[in-house]
Amino acid sequence: MPLRTSLLALALSLSASAAWAGAPPPAVPYRSPQQILDASKPSDWRTLDPANTLYLELDTGRVIIELAPAFAPQHVGNIRTLAHEHFWDGLSIYRSQDNFVVQFGDPDGEEPGKAKSLGSAKTHLPAEFQRPAAGLAFQPLPDRDGWAPQVGFVDGFPVARDPKAGTAWLAHCYGTVGAGRNNDEDSSIGAELYVVTGQSPRQLDRNITVVGRVVKGMELLSVIPRGPDPMGFYEKPEQRTPIRAIRLASDVPEAERTPLQLLRTDTRTFREVAEARRNRRDAFYKRPAGHIDLCNVPLPVRAPPK
């Protein structure tokens, strides 16, 4: 089917929305994800909450992280304290492993006497690998997943769920932010963080506390030179990428914040974007996949319209 961009086609497609509630979408002309987004309503979008927003300031620009207090309340609380007290300022990204993660924090954090003070942050937290599924507005994907019984979205985050056990957890996708730990499952406190820069390492799900996801600026992290095998820790301090500052957006003057809207994942628009990716029917694709993996679903972000 050729790519259709006429306004008539868009109007027809939108007028069908009331009739569709969970059933397969009607046979309307194909619209690309961008065309669907261009036709979205203001109420399809939410504004990033400054209290759940972390700015990672690099020499190359600002990386914006949305925190997930619904899944990791204690870690997010500690991260807020650490950011508020400027813990990360002057520290670095000290690890970049190709097709896996970048990791940042205090490279001397394990060395007594050299480690930077954690200020009033807590020095011990419980693991927050999963939580009860009850109480979450979970939007399931119809697509099967190899790693979990069910996958979908909660408030913009990719989530896996086990209906039998009644549990849910954040999934490791590109851009996922997690709390580095040692071998003990309760050895993370949110001071050492990593961001996934490679193929979704879902084997980490429920093995590490996930604290959020990057919503803007991944292209600043993904190009950071890789460190040596096997784990990508740099050999020399000068190879590290300096961190100018990490701040909670709510601690930053309003004029210096980056206004950002995220597509709500509980909207028809989001389901349509996912479907437009699951079955691409534009002039380029010859064979729609009929499937999309959790970590291939785009999570659209935009500047607020003027």
Added chain:
Amino acid sequence: MPLRTSLLALALSLSASAAWAGAPPPAVPYRSPQQILDASKPSDWRTLDPANTLYLELDTGRVIIELAPAFAPQHVGNIRTLAHEHFWDGLSIYRSQDNFVVQFGDPDGEEPGKAKSLGSAKTHLPAEFQRPAAGLAFQPLPDRDGWAPQVGFVDGFPVARDPKAGTAWLAHCYGTVGAGRNNDEDSSIGAELYVVTGQSPRQLDRNITVVGRVVKGMELLSVIPRGPDPMGFYEKPEQRTPIRAIRLASDVPEAERTPLQLLRTDTRTFREVAEARRNRRDAFYKRPAGHIDLCNVPLPVRAPPK
């Protein structure tokens, strides 16, 4: 189960090999992928064939690509011609889209009068999206896949298969090399190539001709600065990454080749490495995943032992 590295444990594990043919592995002490590789036999490895090896020479180093003539014989033939006649020398990587691909070739290839001559390469080829499954030594993974009825490996390449249709095709994983095309499915000739640098875009499977995979040097491609949205094509020529040369290894003097061995994917060692990743039972992992995705299976490469 704690990480076990004793030689006794390795010996016990290896001696069990004759009894295992497709059944679940016996309950032996856990060995990490690296420990399994360290205990591999010389016959577990194959040497990269110079006639199927492409060297992409950048200012930062050499990227090594293994071609897949069993899946795309005509494209591989054309690529051999183009490399032999130095088509790519002085051209560039002109696109880098975050979490997707880098693309290289002739940025003026579409402009009549400006396009570089293709020499004696063919200017039209049929699409080679899939092939008959018959005749391939397919090693299936036991893991389920959302995109295809069956996935596994053929001679080191990640492959999907449809037993009903009797077809097989190369899967888009990190490092997969494909032939860029326009909207017509037979519009690729192998002169414009892309390499996957992000989350496996499996929706491209059977929509593009895949010609090979990067076996060494991904860390040189993955750090290339991203071009602007939406597709990552650079705005200015000086932003492109120059290509010094692309050569078939068989056209390079033997002293200048990079000797490389790849783990054979039809070996017990390979199955054990995949299983050690599928169910990690070391001191760090608290919950083995019980699953591995096709594109998460490592494809080990090494320098030949002295």
